[in-house]
Amino acid sequence: MAKSLLLPRAGGQLYEYTPVQTILFEKLAKLTQLPFTGRIAFSAAHVVCDPFADADPLHHAPIDWNSTLAYRHHLWSLGLGVAEAMDTAQRGMGLDWNSSKELIRASISEARSVGGKIACGAGTDHLLPGPSVTIADVEAAYEEQVGFIEGEGGQVILMASRALAACGKGPEDYERVYGRILGQVKQPVILHWLGDMFDPALAGYWGCKHDLDEAMEVCLRVIRAHADKVDGIKISLLDADKEIKMRRLLPEGVKMYTGDDFNYPELIKGDEQGHSHALLGIFDAIAPAAAQALHALDRGDLTGYDSIMEPTVALSRHIFQKPTYAYKTGIVFMAYLNGHQPHFRMIGGAEGWRSILHLAELFVLADRAGLLADPELAVQRMKPVLALAGIQP
Known part of the structure; x- marks a missing residue:
């Protein structure tokens, strides 16, 4: 049973929130190895910062290679391709070309080892x-x-x-x-x-x-x-x-390839004159939902596709709200909440690009979309973030 926690509202008021624990997406790794037949789908993938690197995080990209590459394997296991060294990986905003070359070389090698799709x-x-x-x-x-x-x-x-x-x-x-x-x-x-x-x-x-x-x-x-x-x-x-x-x-x-993180469900679904494929930053955060929705689309189950995708839109619009370039903070925060990395630190200190109000609302929207893989773990991980803002249980 996931425990409740205190979340902030604008003005400093706190309210008690308990995750609804509706995990909509089963563990799909073994079910989605088959490629999608109707759409090509890339997730632009984030990088995981090494919090113990003795380096200037503003001018050098200290990368946790094990966690970074493990996340790419997570995306491949769901049937998604990886768009590597893009803006989602803080390219040009913390990740320089020398670090990008290391990342590209490593990811191409890992993709080859599992037959994963990749573009860089x-x-x-x-x-x-x-x-x-x-x-x-x-x-x-x-x-x-x-x-x-x-x-x-x-x-x-x-x-x-x-x-x-x-x-x-x-x-x-x-x-x-x-x-x-x-x-x-x-x-x-x-x-x-x-x-x-x-x-x-x-x-x-x-x-x-x-x-x-x-x-x-x-x-x-x-x-x-x-x-x-x-x-x-x-x-x-x-x-x-x-x-x-x-x-x-x-x-x-x-x-x-749609890169529209506001309107992706309708653009991927398409109309009588065509459709868009996907190359999206938000797929990093909603990968299990995206994979299940694309398989529903392959089956011609438009109702199922809509029912899976629709709850993710509010989360995506929140993550990509202005200033839009700060969306990377929300992407990494989702990976932290879901246990894909042990910390919420980012290259260049980008974990500070969003307010505690923004992160609290992200937590609620992710829960409502069924995208907290382990709600109890997510609550445990949310509490120290809240504590940094002076919010105690």
Whole structure:
């Protein structure tokens, strides 16, 4: 029987809360080894910080490799693919390129050992934006990272570039850079259009300052010109209508991967004109539910799919609320509550990016969605977090 605990409300009031103990998702590891047949599903995976590393957490990424790789095995055991070294792993916000290379190499090796699906982020984050940075520098930075991933045998996710956003003068610069890189890749890549709500440094991407439709057309020109080198595109704009519009304009054979952590159930389910596949940060936090829902979708059980996915939306919208880039804190907190890591520490001290009110509401929403694997353990782990805010049992 899970015990109750005191949770805070705005204004400092406390209330007693007891988990409902409705665990909706059985242990699926042995049941979901079979791949999904109707959708491709990647979870962008977080990294686990090593709390005992004698290093500056603001400038070096001390990673607990055992826990980090164990979590990837958890995702693979549920049938999900891993999107490695993405923004969910604090890429560019604590995880630098040197640490990313270690992570990519290790994860590709682990994926190969179990037949797990994996794709890895290539960007330009080792190239700091500045007035002396040129388009040629951006191209060289992309080439270095793409070459490393492909040299390890991995599929590339071509991430958006802060350096390109800073030095690009207009759409022609984006078409030049992407055209050069896509012309060199060995296998089709997944493009990633990340909105500025996730990373303010990417405002005006594709050389279009204030018009998403214009930016979409530039991106589509790039894809159409190199359709044989593009597996698909993940867009993270938190705008379902924009995603559906672009999905319908993609060349035949190029996939849409939703990165919309607000509207993913409807976008994955799709409509009479198509559907989106998934490459989502929220799948890290809701992996058991996502796996069970996708198997229901494969069976044509739309009612079952909706009933599983619907309770996760409130949790996801809470985790990804503004400032959206702080969502990583909620992702790691879920892993901590569910026993996937022994502590709630993050690279760069990012555990402090969200308030105790935010974490308390996350606990309640996760419980209501049936995503606390062991409610009693979750209560035990919540209490020291509350104690740090002065809330005693």
